[in-house]
Amino acid sequence: MLLSKVDENIEKFITDLNDDKVSELYKKISSGKKLRAKLILKIAAKEASRAVVLASIVEMIHAASLLHDDVIDDADTRRGQKSINAIYGDKTAIMFGDILYSKAFYELCNFPKDISQSISEAVSKLSVGELLDVELSKEFNSDKEKYFDMIYKKTASLIEAASYSAAFLAGAQSDKFALYGKNLGLAFQIIDDILDIVSDDKTLGKPSMNDYKEGKTTLPYIYLYEKLDSDEKNRLLSLFKKELNDNDKKWIKQKMQATGALKECFTLVERLGNEALNSIKEYKNQDLEKIIKDMIDREY
């Protein structure tokens, strides 16, 4: 499977850096689902060897962003394992992130400018997105546009750039694949925001209903707020950034169902998924269609 070649390739990049500490740190990163790598491999299947390298670069960038993200969020765990900042401290996590970023940019220079600039622009966007996330977390946010702008930058932009770049590599219509990636990325983040509410701690690999406590007014909360009456709005606001007890959690979950706030999120995920499918329908790429269909049909 090509995905294992991506892992091998990243290990080669790490070995190039010729530093024992860096190799040790890399071994402590838990491997994720590699959505971005999968997309690149599927979109640029006919350019397999180049696609593996590009996928490795994008996964290194994603790993770097998560290292910094975990420092920002003071996260102790990542994918159910201890985070690098939890084991080695913030300083090491910041620098290790910088090392992965810069090595990724170094390797990116071997690709056409369209690709290297698409990816590096996405890194600027995702960093601005993180900054927006921090800003928005200061108070309750009822502004949907701000939320969409933030998740576009923070999550969708790199998936968009990965899809664009893979299509460019394969000589396909890169703008259409970019749109596929963007809509997939937006839907993906909204699902993540839903899962924080509907999943249990074990499934998530981290405490559930953590977003609201952290000051993140995700889309389900924005929709919920719109649908509550004045007393309920005040109750929801009073819980913002608070440690939630079981009673509060139960109330929020019940209201998320009763008001249709969650349903509205699912409907949007479906709409984004269909837009993604539409943008590349002429390619009849069953792998890419399956990614979207599995996402829409997912059990919660």
Add this chain to the structure above:
Amino acid sequence: MLLSKVDENIEKFITDLNDDKVSELYKKISSGKKLRAKLILKIAAKEASRAVVLASIVEMIHAASLLHDDVIDDADTRRGQKSINAIYGDKTAIMFGDILYSKAFYELCNFPKDISQSISEAVSKLSVGELLDVELSKEFNSDKEKYFDMIYKKTASLIEAASYSAAFLAGAQSDKFALYGKNLGLAFQIIDDILDIVSDDKTLGKPSMNDYKEGKTTLPYIYLYEKLDSDEKNRLLSLFKKELNDNDKKWIKQKMQATGALKECFTLVERLGNEALNSIKEYKNQDLEKIIKDMIDREY
């Protein structure tokens, strides 16, 4: 003066990012001496407009590294002003650094691969150098090789890459200019380490004799340790990572002079300076020679 064009160009890059918060943050960064920009402008004088862009990129990278450096060192001040992490917190400083790095890489894609890879490789090195600095700061380090490897990566590598790239741009012998930059960078860091010991707080814009307290066994301390007798060695070791009182500071300064430890640092700075001059002597570039001569003849 071209140096003001560098500032203008960086401002244009910041404006491109189209985010109010980013523009606000950029205004809070205090401008430095711009050594790297000066070098690039002087080396690639005949390619002035391209040199201005390259200088802007390298100064953005340098600024990004300082943002992360200040988070790593918990530094409240930078160039006598409050640091970004002191004003806005670590999270914002980390992300703002990532934004500057990625925008710099984006713009770097407009240059030949020799240049973009030289600069991005230097960023990997400087991040590894920071990591080594953190590792070395855990205990007293008497190993000169480890110190030189660390300062080469942390400080000299970007100056080396800037010189290399500027020479490449101008069609000069880039390896010779790389050597000039590397030796200048090493000498520059050793002077910085000397200044921490011989300067007062006001001149430094930060507390003097801070390095040793922070766990940094800089070259003067390594030389000093070699020259002390066994009792004095123990006294020096006992002060490692401690808050130094006036008596301790006086003792260290006196021993630095009496043992010739400082003198040995100056001698090395002179040797590195001469090597830098030698590597580019055929170019008879008075500006570049003056940078080295001013450094060697500096009053402490």
